[in-house]
Amino acid sequence: MYDRPITPDTNVCDPCTAAVQGAATASPMMLERLLEGLPLVRRRLRRRQYVFRAGQPRHGLYLIHSGFYKTRVISEDGREKVTGFRLRGDLLGLEALDLPTYTCDAIALDVGEIWELPQSYLRERLPEFQERLTAALAGEIRRDWNWMLVLGSLNAEQRVVSFLLDLSARLSALGFSSTSMLLRMTRADLGNFLALQLETVVRALHRLQAQGLIEVERRQIRIHDLPRLRAQIALPAMH
The missing domain is CATH 2.60.120.10 (Jelly Rolls)
Structure with missing residues (x-):
């Protein structure tokens, strides 16, 4: 039984939140379906x-x-x-x-x-392959831009939150739970990707757990409050 997929918050105006939530909007298996039978x-x-x-x-x-x-x-x-x-x-x-x-x-x-x-x-x-390849390249460029924005404008805890939200959305797009995930990478690899020290990643996860936003059990992460987690990286609306 899968949890309900994440529903994008149309009221969020923070570009970092939009970048993370929009990273997994395309179907991850479109190319796979195109190649079936070859x-x-x-x-x-x-x-x-x-x-x-x-x-x-x-x-x-x-x-x-x-x-x-x-x-x-x-x-x-x-x-x-x-x-x-x-x-x-x-x-x-x-x-x-x-x-x-x-x-x-x-x-x-x-x-x-x-x-x-x-x-x-x-x-x-397969002539359609070239079109899919071009789309994949464009998606990679957008993903790289999104993470440049995250790493350049968010603090350590917000970077960890951004990663969890991104992984949640990607897993949901594949039909898995959006609130329960197993981190296959080490904390050191995660820190390397987010340009953070290992100890900083560990402290950020502990702080998020202390706030009741997530539960950490070794590599298992359970998200308890997705709206509040998203709010960690959302800027207030401009009037």
Whole structure:
């Protein structure tokens, strides 16, 4: 039994709230439905297994059918930056479309399945694929802008709230509960993505729990009050 999906609050005028709530409006499985029936290679992955590594020859794109994945880049001196967490319906490898090699690592955070998408084959056999690919690229750009806004204008606790609301909306769009979620990533990975220290993420979660907004049990997060949680990042209306 799934909880009711999140209903966007049309009265919210804060751009950060709108960015988070609008991040998962498109159907996550439109491309998957388009590809059903094609003889694509399907790969099962274990937790911590790489889909691809930065520098490997690019063979195509990968559509996530199940599981939870993170993408990251590593600098020459070894510094890591988590660039995103990917769910069913997301495409991996978009950032390397015009390059001979992949530019980031894509790692499974739990057991999952991906579909290999050879671009040349799909371009010839499925003309609609190019349109979907363009839409996916545009969606990635908007998502990046949204997170730039969040990281550049919100404090630590609000960034954590924004992440929880974003994940809630994405899971709801996939048919899962919008108020009960299992964080597949570590607190350190979450902090890296939100540009926060591990200790700051832990303190923010504890404060939200103390306010009765969420319940934290290891990696399990339960949202008790979605409207109040959204209010944490909403600006008052301008008159």
